Amino acid sequence: MGFFLINACTHRRPYTPPQGPPRLAGVAAGHRCYSPELGRWMQRDPMGERGGTHLYGYVHNQPVSFRDSLGLTVDETLNDHGGVGDSEFDKIYRGLKSWKGEDPRKSSGATYAFFSAKWECSKCQDKVNCRQFSIVKDTWLEAEIVWRKNAGPSRKGGRTPEMHEKAHLENARSAADGFDRVLHASVKGCVTWTCCNKTQTYVSNARTYYWAFQENDNARIEYEDYPETLLDNALEQYQEASEALGIAQAAMDKAEREMNEACANR
Numbered sequence: 681m682g683f684f685l686i687n688a689c690t691h692r693r694p695y696t697p698p699q700g701p702p703r704l705a706g707v708a709a710g711h712r713c714y715s716p717e718l719g720r721w722m723q724r725d726p727m728g729e730r731g732g733t734h735l736y737g738y739v740h741n742q743p744v745s746f747r748d749s750l751g752l753t754v755d756e757t758l759n760d761h762g763g764v765g766d767s768e769f770d771k772i773y774r775g776l777k778s779w780k781g782e783d784p785r786k787s788s789g790a791t792y793a794f795f796s797a798k799w800e801c802s803k804c805q806d807k808v809n810c811r812q813f814s815i816v817k818d819t820w821l822e823a824e825i826v827w828r829k830n831a832g833p834s835r836k837g838g839r840t841p842e843m844h845e846k847a848h849l850e851n852a853r854s855a856a857d858g859f860d861r862v863l864h865a866s867v868k869g870c871v872t873w874t875c876c877n878k879t880q881t882y883v884s885n886a887r888t889y890y891w892a893f894q895e896n897d898n899a900r901i902e903y904e905d906y907p908e909t910l911l912d913n914a915l916e917q918y919q920e921a922s923e924a925l926g927i928a929q930a931a932m933d934k935a936e937r938e939m940n941e942a943c944a945n946r
Contacts, residue, residue: 755817755818755819755820755821756820756821756823756853756856757820757821757822757823758823758824758825758849759823759824759825760824760825761824761825761826762826762827763827763828763829763841763842764826764827764828764829765828765829765830766828766830769784769826769827769828769829770784770785772790772826773787773790773826776790776792776824777792777794777824778790778792788827788828788831788841788844789825789826789827789828789831789841789842789844789845790825790826790827790845791823791824791825791826791845791848791849791852792822792823792824792825793821793822793823793824793848793849793851793852793894794821794822794823794852795819795820795821795822795852795855795856795859795890796819796820796887797815797817797818797819797820797859797860797863797887798815798816798817799813799814799815799816799863799880799883800813800814800816800880801813801814801873801876801877801879801880802814804870807870809872809873810870810871810872810873811870811871811872811873811875811876812868812869812870812871812876813866813867813868813871813876813879813880813883814867815863815864815867818860818863819856819859819860819863821852821853821856823849823852825845825846825848825849826845827841827842827844827845828841838905839905844901844905847901848898848901851894851897851898851901852894854893854894854897855890855891855893855894855897856890858890858893859886859887859890862883862886862890863883863886866879866882866883868943871943872942872943874942875939875942875943877942878935878938878939878941878942878943879939879943881935881938881939882932882935882936882938882939884935885928885931885932885934885935885936886932886935888928888931888932889925889928889929889931889932891928892921892924892925892927892928892929893925893928895921895924895925896918896921896922896924896925898921899914899917899918899920899921899922900918900921902914902917902918903915903917903918
């Protein structure tokens with residue numbers, strides 16, 4: 681489910697002295713502890729009511745359609761068509777938001793994945809000259825994936841079309857998770873106008889960096905899996921994506937330094 685198992689959760693009855701080793705109560709996963717014995721989370725959703733009125737639920741009880749690797753957002757929408765026949769594939773391929781007129785007959789699979797978020801500098805109560813960096817809409821990921829049912833593995837990397845497209849999807853998830861960590865770490869209390877504005881600039885540059893991160897990994901997978909005879913300029917596209925990633929990294933680092941300077945005496 682995208683969780684990283686960190687450590688076991690243990691339990692002792694409150695207000696009693698230790699009586700032997702604590703018993704295993706559950707497994708720590710991200711921001712909450714899950715109890716197999718109870719079949720539910722032992723802590724409330726760290727999102728609070730933003731994740732729904734059921735505070736002990738997980739992605740609205742729809743783990744097949746959604747994931748929440750950080751325990752902080754539920755906004756992943758995945759349309760997984762799976763492996764389909766040629767005529768159905770061509771139809772779905774042309775309907776992808778990422779389609780730019782390419783001939784679907786030249787492809788064995790396709791993935792569309794895009795993430796973003798919304799934020800603002802909102803007013804602080806009782807503090808006229810201060811602002812607060814606030815998340816208006818948490819990180820969301822929209823994705824669609826499809827591949828030809830009868831297509832064989834690539835001639836170079838050996839991945840099947842399913843493995844290839846799912847690698848693209850995991851790249852998008854990794855990039856979205858990375859940006860989401862930056863977004864939530866940037867939430868501060870009431871700060872100066874300059875600090876809040878510089879924070880917005882930093883988060884915007886971070887989003888651009890993780891978009892470039894996603895594109896770079898996508899280009900790498902294309903280069904690894906398909907020889908030049910099947911994918912024109914694969915190496916050149918990978919090199920260009922790596923260069924764009926380096927530029928985005930430098931811009932994000934610069935924005936972070938300026939934010940830290942502006943917020944030093946917030």
